[in-house]
Amino acid sequence: MSNLVHALSRRGLLAALFIVGLGAGIASAQTSDPLPSWSDGAVKRSLIDFVARVTSFGGAEFVPPAERIAAFDNDGTLWTEQPVYFQLAFAFDRVRALSEEHPEWKTRQPFKAVLEDDQQALAAFGEKGLLEIVAATHAGMSTEAFSGIVSRWIATARHPRFDRPYASLVYQPMIELLTYLRGNGFKTFIVSGGGIEFMRPWTERIYGIPPEQVVGSSAEVKFEIGVDGKPMLTKLAQMEFVDDGPGKPVGINRFIGRRPILAFGNSDGDLQMLQWTAAGKGARFIALVHHTDAEREYAYDRQSRVGRLDKALDEANRRGWNIVSMKDDWRTVFPVEGADQGLR
């Protein structure tokens, strides 16, 4: 019998440990903070409350997992967009890298301005000049070749002010939010005015967002059978879709095919996406990142040339949307330096 008693007591001990363990697990789940880089303020409470409501099975505001679509702008919402959109910094770097093959650029604008780092001249060329630069650096090659160029740039180029890789200038609180939402059955999408082929090579590794969940602006692409008999997709210079402003709800409709229940932006280019998301039935979470932190990042809104936040700020105030003050709502802005080692 002693073996039995022994076995029993071992079982009893294991059961007791198991129960204690379970209890500790529950206690830890209840007390651990899914958003540690967010200050305990109104926005964080509102976020956690929203997720609890839409995931409460049987609750009045329950949303089935398949419909838990979350849409995030990229520039200024998931990563920094100053002093210029990072894709533009990439394009300028490409002009420099390609300048040996293009000696005519030394005397031809807007390329001359890039090569001479003449910001004032560049600004004067406006959007037309920038589009010319993008066309010259983003087209005339296969989609795979372009993807490789982007991957190499993102792993090596460094931001002028922070002297860190661009991809390490993502917002730690937003990374936590993406993870938190996915852990609660959400499907997270990027809906950005940036180029779709510029984002896809790295969004999965940096944000956990796969290529098929990236919506963005795009140029035409052409299918052809190459001289080697292999099919290829060639990037052309003509723009095909601009995923900005009213283009964002159009892009959401085209790529996702259903309305998000959560949307995050930071500028007037996000206004229509937020309006479209807010107008759906049932619980909604609408938010703007307000850049209020000149010390740790940047402070800008109504007067900024990049990422202007004016009309969308008025609308957010009028409708009671969430406004995230970077200075007050975020304990941390960027991941710690060591965390970006993998990118180099």
Next chain:
Amino acid sequence: MSNLVHALSRRGLLAALFIVGLGAGIASAQTSDPLPSWSDGAVKRSLIDFVARVTSFGGAEFVPPAERIAAFDNDGTLWTEQPVYFQLAFAFDRVRALSEEHPEWKTRQPFKAVLEDDQQALAAFGEKGLLEIVAATHAGMSTEAFSGIVSRWIATARHPRFDRPYASLVYQPMIELLTYLRGNGFKTFIVSGGGIEFMRPWTERIYGIPPEQVVGSSAEVKFEIGVDGKPMLTKLAQMEFVDDGPGKPVGINRFIGRRPILAFGNSDGDLQMLQWTAAGKGARFIALVHHTDAEREYAYDRQSRVGRLDKALDEANRRGWNIVSMKDDWRTVFPVEGADQGLR
């Protein structure tokens, strides 16, 4: 002690049952057929072998789950496309339904031909006539209104030959294949020449494919704030993207952003998608559904006006792609009648 012994023996019994149950589960998993509607032929063996190779962790041909992208044409590959594409049957039904609001259609072509069911006249108008009919029936309303119209039609309209709801004319072997692939970590996509907004209202329920995994042709959509102050997306008549032929790899690049490792089509409109998929590195599964079964479905290929299979059949033979003979490879074609009750 007897209580203890009793308790122990109950535990022992439960444990024994549990172990037996596990064993049975494993045995059943090993012997149960994931593709019961497929005949035990070369194609089925090749399919199961392919899935085993790409999912064998540590194997030479292992593909991480995120890259297990499977692309399926819809018309003629996942459901019937004869005697006309079902979307065209829908458009003709819409012309009839809207004819009271459009008395001028009684004398105006190509609408007159639809109202008089004059197939010969319709054929003479060709693609231009069909596009006019599609524009008149698919545009000038909100995306949500259109989705509702499609949902009602798909639940009620019946196929002229089979007298069954159109959505019940999906191929049972392909439904099994989609389920089998998803069970093995694949993400299944539709890549169809059909209208994206015509498919999305029902693909999730019928195929288990959510709207964001449907790639198709589309017309322009415009964002506007309605008179009631609510944002809306209005469908316009201009085509925006034709996801057919060389448009299919372009659509895959635009919507999915990575190359599939498995692709299934049935006509020349799928050729470039199959070429693009086949040209990737690593294990690939490329297949055509060949309509060889006039009795249970239809028999057609090189001479057919709908779903012509000519060049792609030559290429499949030349390259050794899988050719599924509907007559020989499929034990069942459609789901049993009772299975479509939910659609009515």
